[in-house]
Amino acid sequence: MTVGFVQDTPPDPIRFAYWVPNVSGGLVISKIPQRTSWDADYNRRLAQIAEESGFDYALTQIRFTAGYGAEYQHESVAFSHALLAATSRLKVIAALLPGPWHPTLAAKQIATISQLTNGRIAVNIVSGWFSGEFRAIGEPWLDHDERYRRSEEFIRSLRGIWTQDNFTFRGDFYRYTDYTLKPKPADPLPEIFQGGSSRAARDMAARVSDWYFTNGNTPENIRAQVDDIRAKAAETGNRPRIGVNAFVIARDTEEEARAVLQEIIENADPDAVKAFGHEVKNAGKASPEGEGNWAKSSFNDLVQYNDGFKTNLIGTPDQIAERILALKDAGADLALLAFLHFQEEVAYFGTHVIPRVRALEAARESRAEAA
Template sequence: MPEAPFSVPRNNSGPLFADTGLKLGLFGINVTSAGGVTAFPDRHEIGWEQNLRLVRLAEDAGFEAVIPYSRWRGFEGRTNPWGSSFEPYTWAAALAARTSRITVFTTSHCLTVPPVMAAKQIATIDAVSQGRVGLNVVAGWFEKELRMFGVETLDHDARYGYSEEWLDIVLRLWGEPEDFDYHGRWLTMNGGYSSPKPVQAPHPPLMNAAFSPRGHQLAARYADIAFVATTDLTATGKKVRQIQELAAGHGRELSVWVTGSVVCADTDGEARRLAERYATVDADEDAVRNALDWTMGGAHLAPDQRAELKRSVAATMGGYPLIGSSSTIAAQLADLAAAGVDGVALTWMNYETGLPRFIAEVLPALELAGVRRPLGPSLATA
């Protein structure tokens, strides 16, 4: 397998890769019920002005990134969680024009967006944002969605092979000044060309959710930031080391993030009871089953694994559980940083109440402990 083109050091001039400690991202605000597949009455609903307000709040607080989901239909059931969503490219472009510092990611299923279109759209958003866009690449799953696009259904490993070819093309469109041809197993391009090039050099940061060994391989070759899925601190440190070692084998470095779901209350016991309510009393059972089977291979899991994941999906959408009082959550984030995690993409059941509390109570504790350090003036405006 050839090395990925343009595997050169990333642009470290902005806040996303600055030496300021644990990075924070606002995750999934563009879809309903992003924090969990539950019928909890206070679950997240979306609106454009609300999304803009939340992103600006996160930006003012020093968050480094905002990252959308890419969803085209929901998980049905009683409440159809994730059933209403903002399309991530146009969403990112609009946010780019209304913010000044935060990195605005878009999320792209490779099977649903042609690489020529993706390269041009990202370069355009990079111009709008003056060099603040990032691309979260998803190898694609959820067959019911893919059928809407009339694209071929590929098995797990084939999707990653397709995505590698997709990324090869996008990176060459961003980096090569002349026309080029590309002939892969899945993708063919004749006379490929795109201008203008992105503002960021060598290219906008690439993010990938590396949730499987095959996903780890793609992230190690291409990504600047890799998500890993974990709910256990010991396993987290092991996964971070594994994927960084894979990247080093390709002569590359990458940041490793986890997704984290915040359930905060005045006491640890109250927070645990709230998470338990999400997972039991208010769980949308049909939607949880669909989420497991359609996107996580739930039908192939052992019964005990399925039961554990079912509770996690309902309460925290499978993210690392940050459950407790503000001080407990700050300590949990400090533990993740000590395990080698570079950043956490955060969800809440209700962002409009959860994010302000996090900013007011958890962020100061992280800064006091040295887990996060304030940006200097030059980095804040880079």
């Protein structure tokens, strides 16, 4: 029988992150008109708006080839540094893809950025789902679980380089002998994020990651993932926190919000959605359990890359705030959010949703203290 995770102390306030649109096409595979831009000036201003609005993190994306509506892409680490230079508190999570990146280079890049920004850089280790991308750039495409074994060695290498002098490691993918990196990252040490729903992904998170990102889902299904990961993590002493993907459509009325969702889906690029679905579902089928992140995603779900519609943060600010509390109750520590028109919708979220979430959290804590 699975036992639900029990908080032994009052939970921290839920944190908020946003997907950085550093690739063209926004965060939906749709031809709906968008005011979101992938360019640097737009994203610098967006980072400032997010910081002013109460967001804690921004997550840059890594893509090497065009596809699925994303014709142009800025590289994630350099772009993360540009956003950090434009802000003072926001932490930026740079996506790294083992294979194209070697941990030696990644460790040095991130340590330098950490020193330059007082520790505001983090990393998201992406194990890879797009075989065509690897073939296009001449990188070997490993079997599903081998990709996660490599990612785990990548994480162990990063952490070892960042915390030890004379670091020695003997893995199947990476090897080090008495390697010392100086300067090491500033305090705090860069947090390590990862995603994935397969058994290999969850087990890796339980062993070595600070944060685990899950695709959008219902609170009930998120709870099942949280319980599974934390039960596994208890065996190792690790305690990964959980981030949940969601696409937000916050409007003054639920009817307005639902109409926007319908318009996004009606304007979906069917060929691109089907191609994306084919690629990601094949990647999941290659896992030993034959199921990955997008195994149960419908066409409509796949219009948003990471099943963000499933989380149902679509409606009025009050409705969305209540649903965010339900995610927190399910074990989520962070909501990773995407929007249609990023700048104005991030500002709206900060003005109308985050204060409602904080008020609900405060009221709940007051009731708990009075009980």
